[in-house]
Amino acid sequence: MAAQAEPIHDIAHLGSVELFTPKPEESLWYFRELLGMEVVHRAKESVHLRGYGDYATSTLKLTASRNAGVGCVAWRAASPQALERRAKALADAGLGIGWTNGDFGRGRSYRFRDPDGHTMEIYFEEQKFVAPPELHSNLKNLPQKYTGRGVGVRRIDHLALLASDVEANRKFATDLLGFQLREQVRYDNGKTEIGSWMSPTAIHHQLAYVVDVKGAHGRLHHFSLWVDNRDDVLRAADILTENGVFIEAGPSKHNNSQGFYLYTYEPGGNRVEIYSGSFLVTAPDWEPVTWNEEERGTGTYWGATLPDSFIQYATPDVEGKGELAKTPEFPVFF
Template identity: 60%
Template sequence: MQDAHEPIRDIAHLGHVELLTPKPAESAWFFKEILGMEETDCQGQSIYLRAWGDYDHCTLKLTEAPQAGLGHVGWRTMSPQALERRARRLAELGYGKQWIEGDIGHGRAYQFEDADGHFMEIYYESQKYKAAPHMSSKLINQPQRYTGRGIGTKRIDHVNLMCSDVTLNRIFLQENLGFQLRECLQPEVDGIEEGAWLSVTPLVHDIAYTRDFTGNHGRLHHVAYWLDNREEILRAADLLIENDIFLEAGPAKHNITQAFYIYLYEPGGNRVELFSGGYLIFAPDWEPVIWRKAERGRGVYWGGTLPTSFRTYGTPVRAEPQSVQEERPLTFDPI
């Protein structure tokens, strides 16, 4: 029995994300040839991919579907016992769905929904990537050699989910899965929380929730992959433009998390972020940073604003109320 006052340490890290796409061939081309990811497996309507610095067999499952959107988010637990504890808790709360025997890349998993209806799963057994001889690196502490294909994304970093109630969803993660709040966007002291950045690792966030201003539920804002430095982000911008990939925002720097970024849409319609910089958190008593309107300024660290689509565009794409369409441009940056 866990002490009610002891922090929950049962979730280890973000394991994988499943994206749905109505254009499977085009999306696969983008992730493999433009982002430089490796296809490790395929099954049915899905292919499985990883970045060159990912240690697991796969971190992205790309599945053909009628609409773009989030299939699910996979979280690895600290141990088999941690998996059982969290599954019991989620079942008791009524968020649990079912146990599955596993999928390519991982073993037995417990599936559930968060407070907004995003589909997730937790698992412990994970298949490590084993490089074939032609993909092996001389650095034996590196999962594979750097291929230099396309942008060359290094690893999965985080996922951002749109939701109707940020506070409700972040409390769900904090109280039931042990996530820690790192930064929070609440423009007015007594106002609505518009964004929350949480993690179970030293990363500034493994997941973010941002307010869906259309009033919809369960949508994806973006999945983010890491590059090692700003210069790689700038090089990525050139490659994306040369390949006619729509850049929604950036390159630029966020206030929140201090990250250097680009936002783009992959051919299936899902938003993807390329992410670098930021900071790490090691203190167990970290005090969440709360951003008010005065500190946020014009929306990004170097000035300027982000497009209105940041508060309204998510996948699956749904109609926006007229009241949202007529609102002024966005003044926050939900990374």
């Protein structure tokens, strides 16, 4: 048996996600009042928020911008030494942007771009959340009390990015960042990599790359927030509907990841998923699961078929209908 390369464990987990929004006040209302996240900091054109179960001070940054989309995706390193190792590897690969002094709640960070152009950074030093008296929980192991406001999302979970070349971006995540591949979708007898789901943790996936049918670059498909159970997803559907928020898909269950989901658009235009279920991967020798066209079907285990917008729409939005449109030959791949 051929010797396998030693796994890279330099990335601890997804740290935070920055979302651009052309409607900052309306987006803030959505995440704070409807989803129940807490505002912890404001700076110039940005607002920092957190879920009640996130241990870090901030895990979501909303930044006013002309167009919706994803800003900087931040990953926490496992140690200061891990940060230095990954920074060197990324610089050597020609993907580095350079060092910064860090965003709110974080220390020195190394910025880079993935092969598709998404901006990311790695950091280690992080400010842990210390709850003020009004947010103090009686549970010593809970960073913040559950306020019961809105949906009450517990934590950030994952994000899905679009890429013109999924294979190149998947190899970047596994070879340079050390992510573990969980599942894939491959079409044309395995020749075409449509989507890959990866994680540096036991969480099924914290990052997915899926083909951009419009051939654009640097776009966001969705950002996902975790709730504890299916009932919370159903409750979210009621809360969002009562407040006039468009529900694009769900509540339903994915076949890939086994996740129970609800997809909506926040007022700025970004797709947001309320997510639960799924499964953990603790096996160090996990064998990635590969799905083909027939096995994937509509992309759901049960529930309504995902709409055409699920393939065609992403942020920032671009005009034109992609060549890989939803047809019998190219079914929905999520």
